[in-house]
Amino acid sequence: MTNSHSTLTPVLTDIWDAPRSWTLATYRDHRGYEALAKARDTAQADLVELVKGSGLRGRGGAGFPTGLKWSFLPAPDGGPRYLVVNADESEPGTCKDVPLMMANPHVLVEGVAITSYAIGCDHAFIYLRGEVVHVYRRLLAAVREAKEAGLLGDLEITVHAGAGAYICGEETALLDSLEGRRGQPRLKPPFPAVAGLYARPTVVNNVETIASIPAMVLGGSEWFAGLGTPKSAGHGIFSLSGHVTRPGQYEAPLGITLRQLLELAGGVRAGHRLKFWTPGGSSTPLLTQEHLDVPLDYEGVAGAGSMLGTRALQIFDETVSVVRAVSRWIDFYKHESCGKCTPCREGTFWLQQIMHRLEEGRGTADDLQSLSDIAGNILGRSFCALGDAAATPIQSGLTYFRDEFEAGCHTPARELFPPHRSVLHATDSEEVPA
Amino acid sequence: MTTESPSHAAPTVAPGASYPEDVAVRLRADAAVVVARYPDERSALLPLLHLIQSVDSFVSPRGVAFCADVLGLSRAEVSAVATFYSQYKRKPNGRYTVGVCTNTLCAVMGGDDVYDAVSAHLGLGNDETTPDGVVTLERLECNAACDYAPVVMVNWEFFDNVTPDSAVDLVDRLRDGQAVTASRGPVVQDFRAVSRVLAGFEDGLVDDGPGAGDATLVGLRISREHDWRAPAYPSDATQDEADTADAVGHGDGRTGLHEVGEEQSSSDHAAATPSESTVGQRPDQPVDDDAKADDTKGQAT
Numbered sequence A: 001m002t003n004s005h006s007t008l009t010p011v012l013t014d015i016w017d018a019p020r021s022w023t024l025a026t027y028r029d030h031r032g033y034e035a036l037a038k039a040r041d042t043a044q045a046d047l048v049e050l051v052k053g054s055g056l057r058g059r060g061g062a063g064f065p066t067g068l069k070w071s072f073l074p075a076p077d078g079g080p081r082y083l084v085v086n087a088d089e090s091e092p093g094t095c096k097d098v099p100l101m102m103a104n105p106h107v108l109v110e111g112v113a114i115t116s117y118a119i120g121c122d123h124a125f126i127y128l129r130g131e132v133v134h135v136y137r138r139l140l141a142a143v144r145e146a147k148e149a150g151l152l153g154d155l156e157i158t159v160h161a162g163a164g165a166y167i168c169g170e171e172t173a174l175l176d177s178l179e180g181r182r183g184q185p186r187l188k189p190p191f192p193a194v195a196g197l198y199a200r201p202t203v204v205n206n207v208e209t210i211a212s213i214p215a216m217v218l219g220g221s222e223w224f225a226g227l228g229t230p231k232s233a234g235h236g237i238f239s240l241s242g243h244v245t246r247p248g249q250y251e252a253p254l255g256i257t258l259r260q261l262l263e264l265a266g267g268v269r270a271g272h273r274l275k276f277w278t279p280g281g282s283s284t285p286l287l288t289q290e291h292l293d294v295p296l297d298y299e300g301v302a303g304a305g306s307m308l309g310t311r312a313l314q315i316f317d318e319t320v321s322v323v324r325a326v327s328r329w330i331d332f333y334k335h336e337s338c339g340k341c342t343p344c345r346e347g348t349f350w351l352q353q354i355m356h357r358l359e360e361g362r363g364t365a366d367d368l369q370s371l372s373d374i375a376g377n378i379l380g381r382s383f384c385a386l387g388d389a390a391a392t393p394i395q396s397g398l399t400y401f402r403d404e405f406e407a408g409c410h411t412p413a414r415e416l417f418p419p420h421r422s423v424l425h426a427t428d429s430e431e432v433p434a
Numbered sequence B: 001m002t003t004e005s006p007s008h009a010a011p012t013v014a015p016g017a018s019y020p021e022d023v024a025v026r027l028r029a030d031a032a033v034v035v036a037r038y039p040d041e042r043s044a045l046l047p048l049l050h051l052i053q054s055v056d057s058f059v060s061p062r063g064v065a066f067c068a069d070v071l072g073l074s075r076a077e078v079s080a081v082a083t084f085y086s087q088y089k090r091k092p093n094g095r096y097t098v099g100v101c102t103n104t105l106c107a108v109m110g111g112d113d114v115y116d117a118v119s120a121h122l123g124l125g126n127d128e129t130t131p132d133g134v135v136t137l138e139r140l141e142c143n144a145a146c147d148y149a150p151v152v153m154v155n156w157e158f159f160d161n162v163t164p165d166s167a168v169d170l171v172d173r174l175r176d177g178q179a180v181t182a183s184r185g186p187v188v189q190d191f192r193a194v195s196r197v198l199a200g201f202e203d204g205l206v207d208d209g210p211g212a213g214d215a216t217l218v219g220l221r222i223s224r225e226h227d228w229r230a231p232a233y234p235s236d237a238t239q240d241e242a243d244t245a246d247a248v249g250h251g252d253g254r255t256g257l258h259e260v261g262e263e264q265s266s267s268d269h270a271a272a273t274p275s276e277s278t279v280g281q282r283p284d285q286p287v288d289d290d291a292k293a294d295d296t297k298g299q300a301t
């Protein structure tokens, strides 16, 4: 059965093309909830060991070992403990959890049920960003179907819609939001494992992390670790977007390269070449075509000076101005800064002023130095990782494309890189003069 | 602070007194359902604010008062939360929020042009509403659909691979009172109805629309073509040896449902994904050249 030549390895994506893939009936036709039954016959501690042994690392961006996180929960004290699934997916470029929940919400529900059993939780939450209402319908229905079919036993699952705020993806901000407050990060420690939702022990995991549990329970930790690389085990969804011929979702073992993925995706769009890309969303340092063969696993991408993040591969060809791209990401971080700490709140404001000047070709002699200084002052001095993320595209942009930032002192980005050359709907406008 | 405390200082009037009585009765009943979902009642605040928008189309002063009364919070506490989140509106919203993603990737792929075209066509700036009260235009941040860039959300339903022309056409149809169907979702409901879903109440539309669009399936289709799959589960292999007939009868499940999936992807799939041939297009419109280009893009070769 094993096909050792498989470049792609559909596990999570494998039933997405089935008719009515989102229903309980379809999921059960594809062995849905078999893993839950098997898990219930397994000791809780053995499940935690299984996940530890598999080498699964969190799929929400940071890559923290999942089994280890679960094992940080203090011993049961008779009070409640919670599982909270982070379904806030808002990092620019990231588009894997939303299609997963749309096509197969039940695999997440089954993962929630298994995890809840493993950690001793009676009430789990799925915190979904509010801007994807059809995904919410699918999740609500999946939980209802599973409950009505008696699959969940006494477990309560509440699917909760957020209301538009990127920062609520940060796990402690998410918990505050779920408690009905403004979504602002909490001081850590205490970590959520010790004092999370309602100050009780809480596991927060990403959608894809939890959705990976059912297959692992059926396949075993060695099966899981048989995919991927030694320190980055398993399968993961790689999301290609932008200037590729066939953007979309590609599920592969961690460690695949962008070169391999681009081959499958039909390459950069016809007549163009790769200029820069993000390996894991806008919060991960930009890479260039010299990084095509970097293994897309945690160590590989870190070795190239970036981060694997959420495997959100945004591809930009030579028509795109780095200054324009970075400027727009800075608009995003400025808009989404929660305002709790000064370096991020003030720093993103100043970065935005400077980036807008550079984009307009009105940068000053001091602007590049100021950019580096401000980015350097945000990085490592912010209360949460959103601030660091804002500094990231500035620093990597300056590293690889300093000349374009310098050009921003005299020439608008739209003259150097006419935007119409980049758009999807402009098929024949290549020769239109700038 | 010594504020009105939740359960003890009983409000002099029932929550929702500033609503007509029938509305207030309904709101109180719905609020009770929402509150019951959480171990701690304050957690109900975000869904309750969505619920308010399902009645008032924005977070109205009377809605703030209602939430405050239900949860035993001060109005200032409720407002402080409401103003933090971008989906909560401070003034009455149009029947349809048309949100154009202008985060970097969509912007570069055409989102800026889409926004400019719709803005010029309607004469609206960000967060402004047409005089007929039908369309509220918004700039959006990344909406987790970058593989379908440029993306427009209408009342938080996906419109994939839009062009300036298809977006203008879309808002015209909305203003004409025509039904529009999302690329991956149902016929778009009005803002209040969708707000009610966001408060956690199902509306029976879950089975509308496909499970996945073309871009979602692109890797899977390539895998099917090349017969690529994840390794089989070891426990299944053991069982195969022990009982071949049983294994055959079962198919090989999640990691080996290939044979089943193949049939499905050719025949049933087209029916299951109406958006397939009309990505970025309204289903009843002839597919234009742009959309054809999108189509070939979505197909594995």
Ligand SMILES: Cc1cc2nc3c(=O)[nH]c(=O)nc-3n(C[C@H](O)[C@H](O)[C@H](O)COP(=O)(O)O)c2cc1C
Residues within 6 Å of the ligand: A057, A058, A059, A060, A061, A062, A063, A064, A066, A086, A087, A088, A089, A090, A091, A166, A167, A168, A169, A170, A171, A172, A204, A205, A206, A207, A209, A210, A384, A385, A386
């Ligand atoms: C600004 C910011 C936004 C984040 N957004 C998300 C998100 O949308 N989804 C997610 O799973 N993790 C997000 N994270 C990471 C979470 O804080 C947390 O690490 C993660 O949910 C843990 O799950 P995992 O271990 O399964 O990856 C974000 C972090 C930061 C700093």
Ligand code: SF4
Residues within 6 Å of the ligand: A167, A185, A336, A337, A338, A339, A340, A341, A342, A344, A345, A382, A383, A384, A385, A386, A387, A388
């Ligand atoms: S770094 Fe930014 S988002 Fe994070 S706490 Fe500070 S202000 Fe808020």
Ligand code: FES
Residues within 6 Å of the ligand: A092, A093, A094, B101, B102, B103, B104, B105, B106, B107, B141, B142, B143, B144, B145, B146, B149, B151
């Ligand atoms: S950038 Fe528009 S959906 Fe992600």
